[in-house]
Amino acid sequence: MKALVYHGPGKMAWEEKPTPTITKPTDAIVKILKTTICGTDLHIMKGDLPAVTNGRIIGHEGVGIVEEVGSAVSNYKKGDHVIISCITSCGKCEYCKRGMYSHCTDGGWILGNLIDGTQAEYVRIPYADNSLYPIPAGSDEEALVMLSDILPTGFECGVLNGKVQPGDTLAIVGAGPIGMAALLTAQFFTPSEIIVIDLDDNRLATAKKFGATHTINSSDGKAVEKVLALTNGKGVDTAIEAVGTPVTFGICEAIVAAGGHLANIGVHGKSVTLHMETLWSKNITLTTRLVDTITTPMLFKNVQSKKIEPKQLITHHFKLDEIVKAYDTFGNAAREKALKVILTA
Amino acid sequence: MKALVYHGPGKMAWEEKPTPTITKPTDAIVKILKTTICGTDLHIMKGDLPAVTNGRIIGHEGVGIVEEVGSAVSNYKKGDHVIISCITSCGKCEYCKRGMYSHCTDGGWILGNLIDGTQAEYVRIPYADNSLYPIPAGSDEEALVMLSDILPTGFECGVLNGKVQPGDTLAIVGAGPIGMAALLTAQFFTPSEIIVIDLDDNRLATAKKFGATHTINSSDGKAVEKVLALTNGKGVDTAIEAVGTPVTFGICEAIVAAGGHLANIGVHGKSVTLHMETLWSKNITLTTRLVDTITTPMLFKNVQSKKIEPKQLITHHFKLDEIVKAYDTFGNAAREKALKVILTA
């Protein structure tokens, strides 16, 4: 089969690889129909994740058709259409039983990281019964690619951890795909105000279209004072960090109200300064999370009932074998006005 | 009347001051029976809290007898014995309605800070109906002084925010009075293991007596590795910070397990380094809180039903007019093996 293979920092190729086979009774082989590229894949390509080694097939999102299942798989059979979760869950370790699939002792985020991933014609999915989700006939499969990672990530790490409630004032720092996923899913809880902060006016305009009540371009360094002005000096009930830098984290710290929540989604490469000299008495809650994908079934229901339209996040389409070109487009998101790209087999 | 008055850094005196009077219909005047000294009072005396100005009567803990009440006070009358809460609550602002008395817009921590406090023969208590708690006849009033601040602080900021649950592994960093209050009240939720960490062997021995299952003297800089060794490398479900320094906070960051809680109690004077580069994916919850004293009635019930014996925290007794001497003892806690001192009028 053909697959996108990582060959060290800056090197990738769409090349021939052996088609995967069942190695355990709980495995399934899935033929990829549609996949996408994640910001994390760009980090991998830069060499930021040393755990990803030369020869690895990248990608952890996608929908496909079950090609073959192991003897212990009972939820799926050949021919079923499925969503592939970015998180592999064994369903039987301490963490899976607590709903913390992200820390599954034999799974977690391994696809396109520690094992071969979805930017390929076929992929092996361990613990298929717990790591795939069924797609009924007639569904819009392109939209469902957003359920592999981006929607549960924005929702679980940002919205649920941030305890967004009706009537709340919410700020989202970062209007990339993940921030947008938080923006769309936050509206399940009907906050009164959603302030989106970014450096890119195009993305801010999109955020407005997606439901932001206020947008702030933070390139002038005045985001904090603008948020405080909008909130009578109180700050926001929930601040969602959707970038992963000390600067954006610092904005969140400065704008969270007494009694509020700071929910981190961003992948951080360095430590940040936490201002405990002011925060110690502010009754705040700060959370971190690698997505567990426990809300995938719920998100699926809300996609099917049209409560959310994830398709809005898709800006570009490519054929699967044009994936190197798609990386170029997604890697220059601002220039290309790209959010999510879809690759179709 | 006589009162302990702050006269700038390092200067205090037990001196004559006007007896307080009712200034609002919601006030009460309370004659102090017993009071104590808090670690925060030592900070005030060093000049660390610039909001406390020359001439201020210090102290925010105590029990007493109601001497006089304003026309709108209905829960108390002259002669009632009461616990004075360290937090003043109006009962009618946005924050009081949310149970966040610490941020009451006309109260919060004001006693012995922004208004005159309890290290005096008499004290004026604003919003008496919401800021006092009744003491039934025959109670052990000395033990109840611990309900003014230390027990709700350890319990709310440490134990409740840390979501201590039956079967959990808990670490408490700091075995001073507040850490000890967390240790005693954590046992309401029956954790399986409680590891207490401090630099003082005497305090660690006391912690063992109070219910710690393991103690670690951190003076060798190996507290983190010892905790990881005790927990099979996983870390603790809840880490309670009860000191307020970057070093002790750093220990808490390093020992909190994936999915765990870091509950800060300590008053911090500087920022800390938060290792988001490792924490971002660990699904942790970090909380800060100034005590709200919303659990005072519950704690009172558990004191009355002997589920907790706060008297154990009391190591020294003085007469109220010996308060300067009491400050010297409490200010040299390690040398004097002091936890809480009681001053009796």
Next chain:
Amino acid sequence: MKALVYHGPGKMAWEEKPTPTITKPTDAIVKILKTTICGTDLHIMKGDLPAVTNGRIIGHEGVGIVEEVGSAVSNYKKGDHVIISCITSCGKCEYCKRGMYSHCTDGGWILGNLIDGTQAEYVRIPYADNSLYPIPAGSDEEALVMLSDILPTGFECGVLNGKVQPGDTLAIVGAGPIGMAALLTAQFFTPSEIIVIDLDDNRLATAKKFGATHTINSSDGKAVEKVLALTNGKGVDTAIEAVGTPVTFGICEAIVAAGGHLANIGVHGKSVTLHMETLWSKNITLTTRLVDTITTPMLFKNVQSKKIEPKQLITHHFKLDEIVKAYDTFGNAAREKALKVILTA
């Protein structure tokens, strides 16, 4: 002043009564601008509530202007426009501190019940600081009358107690004003499906307009089987009882799914049969509640930000002195296609 006075079963009159005056420092006198009639008022008029005695001024909803305040009232002053809560809260008893204002030891539902109410030119509001809510200039005051009772009742007793969540299937039994309030506020949490059940096709058509995804006319006695058919035999995640009879309660029992919630709002006059022989193993949660009105500030924010349009509930308008005619209209709701009527002074 003029007021609507209850004179025993079936007898009421719009007649002269003494204008109320401040009797406690925490009181306010409010001049009524707009009020409405509640289903409970109809019960009072039939004599179903023996606690309501001859001579009582009825009514517990409305907006008005503060005319005078007692010496301990600090949140309001003469001239402020306010929403009157149907629940009086002292803010300082055990129940108010727990957020259970409905059981306030010196308040709760007393207006137009144990003390004179709002269907009058003026009303005395005890504990004004905690029992009124401010209206900013320029608000649509008619819509805000719905915040006195009906919206918090539908939301707290039905939606919050029923733990409605995104993706859920919800059934509301009863499409009167309270059921409609539950229907509107349930959408704050974005359930996937909302099934509304009633005997009146007109109300069901309105429910559809207000956001119901399915409606069932239960007059054929087949509501249960229809709900089960719609839910693959599983039943609903949440069933809200908004009528108050054994039959409607029985429908809720029969349609609640394993693991689901049955949230009662209806005022019941008789006991019901609870089928514990099947329910004991179904992991259900059944709740009852007299509205606490703790969510009034949140609901107010969502009205101001247009997340909900309570005005849709208003079907008829009268002048305040036409109130007897308004009772006739509201008392024949099906014939008149009435939901809520507004009376304007």
Next chain:
Amino acid sequence: MKALVYHGPGKMAWEEKPTPTITKPTDAIVKILKTTICGTDLHIMKGDLPAVTNGRIIGHEGVGIVEEVGSAVSNYKKGDHVIISCITSCGKCEYCKRGMYSHCTDGGWILGNLIDGTQAEYVRIPYADNSLYPIPAGSDEEALVMLSDILPTGFECGVLNGKVQPGDTLAIVGAGPIGMAALLTAQFFTPSEIIVIDLDDNRLATAKKFGATHTINSSDGKAVEKVLALTNGKGVDTAIEAVGTPVTFGICEAIVAAGGHLANIGVHGKSVTLHMETLWSKNITLTTRLVDTITTPMLFKNVQSKKIEPKQLITHHFKLDEIVKAYDTFGNAAREKALKVILTA
């Protein structure tokens, strides 16, 4: 092998049956070391559970040694000592993912009910990875038999569902084995008062020994008024029903305080009368639950750390082949002063 076989109402025999074998890759065969008899087994023997058919091996509790595992079992291997959960969990259906193992679509309570059970020399355990719990060497295995059913049942259905909190007043109606399990595990949350109600003075004396602060013999029909007298007329924060009759349920309804919880554990054979005419406005929460056994790992930790001593529940010992005699003893619990009996292979 030998096993206890049900042959219709009133008929059982300890007789030869084929030794079970692996039928699915997720199965394990366990050699029984110790088992016990449940109140439910007595119901089966009376013919109350028609789903249990002639020829069924009874029993759903026990500890044993793994004899053989299927190809997909990874958590256990031959020779491991294990606790057998009364609930079988597949770990991959909708309910298992929600932590509602009791409603597992291919499991739930099936042992000794729909498939052969544990009162035998060997038992086949489906979904072994999720339905067994490991026993470390050196554990007191007799005590751990209580973790199969009785402790998680008392704890999950009674204590957790009843939201027992520090300082609460709790009543437990029924002092049989399940009520006692609730009594022991309720103390994990340190309620101030625990009132136990039963008809048997011997059991009440045992309840006192196990931590009850008050006991009431309800044979005079005055339990309700006695509980109200003990609670200043308010009733209890949590009432746990541990019998399963209309009378005992009725006591719970009458003693639950406003804002309180009624947690049902009892298996009911008939409907009960729910007094909604008084309860509708009392803000109560009523729960039902078939045990999910999700707390088994936590309970295990607290047994190992000696926070609870389940061995106290064991009153009688028999050899496994004396099981018919053991049924006679357990079936006459009051006469024999029996709580739990242990059968050792």
